[in-house]
Amino acid sequence: MLQVKNVTFGYTKTKVLNAIDFNVEAGENIAIIGESGSGKSTLLKLIYGEYDLKHGQIYWKDEEILGPKHNLVIGYDFMKYVTQEFDLMPFTTVEENISKYLSRFYPEDKQKRTEELIKVVELEAFAKTKVKLLSGGQKQRVAIARALAKEPEILLLDEPFSHIDNFQKQGLRRNVFNYLKVKNITCIVATHDRNDALGFADQIIVLNNAEIIAKDTPQNLYKNPKLPLIASFFGEFNVIEPYGIVYANQVKIVPKSQLKAIVKMAYFNGNSWLIEAKYNTISIFIEHDFELKKEKIIYIEISK
Numbered sequence: 001m002l003q004v005k006n007v008t009f010g011y012t013k014t015k016v017l018n019a020i021d022f023n024v025e026a027g028e029n030i031a032i033i034g035e036s037g038s039g040k041s042t043l044l045k046l047i048y049g050e051y052d053l054k055h056g057q058i059y060w061k062d063e064e065i066l067g068p069k070h071n072l073v074i075g076y077d078f079m080k081y082v083t084q085e086f087d088l089m090p091f092t093t094v095e096e097n098i099s100k101y102l103s104r105f106y107p108e109d110k111q112k113r114t115e116e117l118i119k120v121v122e123l124e125a126f127a128k129t130k131v132k133l134l135s136g137g138q139k140q141r142v143a144i145a146r147a148l149a150k151e152p153e154i155l156l157l158d159e160p161f162s163h164i165d166n167f168q169k170q171g172l173r174r175n176v177f178n179y180l181k182v183k184n185i186t187c188i189v190a191t192h193d194r195n196d197a198l199g200f201a202d203q204i205i206v207l208n209n210a211e212i213i214a215k216d217t218p219q220n221l222y223k224n225p226k227l228p229l230i231a232s233f234f235g236e237f238n239v240i241e242p243y244g245i246v247y248a249n250q251v252k253i254v255p256k257s258q259l260k261a262i263v264k265m266a267y268f269n270g271n272s273w274l275i276e277a278k279y280n281t282i283s284i285f286i287e288h289d290f291e292l293k294k295e296k297i298i299y300i301e302i303s304k
């Protein structure tokens, strides 16, 4: 189990993280979400042992994670961290980057393992390509494969699919997260992308103002977002009194009701339209099957 115990940390006098406390079971997938600058990357760095802690402790099983004051080389063999910068060797091939840390005493195993990982990140066509010639998204995939090469017990991922186009992202995400589950690798992923968390995270941790303001399953957080900040992670939402936070897909247009609104804009959204309407004095957003004309009077119902 990973234990983060009452950790308070700041780069300067300002606290970036305050009294952070949570546990992660072996094999669990935890997503960390929060606004830009809320401390997600900092938390990953602390778990990795990149900084010394003055307040609080972090343990993996019985071992305390210690910073540079105690370790000549930062990090531990059982943990890998894929940063937003990737840290690859640009002048060697994809294959060589991934296999670099695998034992050269078992060349067949090394080759097999490298091929397996290249498949997980779908880079078969680039195995022999030098990393400096790859796109940002391809580099990101090499970094993930390299982190997995020695089967760490914990994997820390910072915005792992941010450079990858939507076309490839869905499949890649499933490959990587399913691989981690099969191998029982604990994963902590800092992300802005709801799709990294919704279908894969066992728990989501929400950071705000240096503190954990929620920790729950994706289903519970989605169904009952306590704050607009949490709802905003999942999609378009409104705050409509007396109902509170209402997702755009929970507002229905009906033939007649007590709640009247006027259409202001319609945005095409793929399999639906997002209708912006004026309700009392506020703008609200409604997910609807069809486009509606501006200034049309509509009646709405809220189904939470």
Ligand SMILES: Nc1ncnc2c1ncn2[C@@H]1O[C@H](COP(=O)(O)OP(=O)(O)OP(=O)(O)O)[C@@H](O)[C@H]1O
Pocket (backbone or CB within 6 Å): 011, 012, 016, 034, 035, 036, 037, 038, 039, 040, 041, 042, 043, 190
């Ligand atoms: N090395 C550093 N020195 C000083 N301040 C830092 C350093 N790294 C981060 N910070 C500050 O700490 C705060 C948290 O940064 P952090 O990168 O952890 O946020 P984040 O939630 O990961 O952001 P993002 O989503 O944009 O990646 C920010 O105010 C940032 O400016």
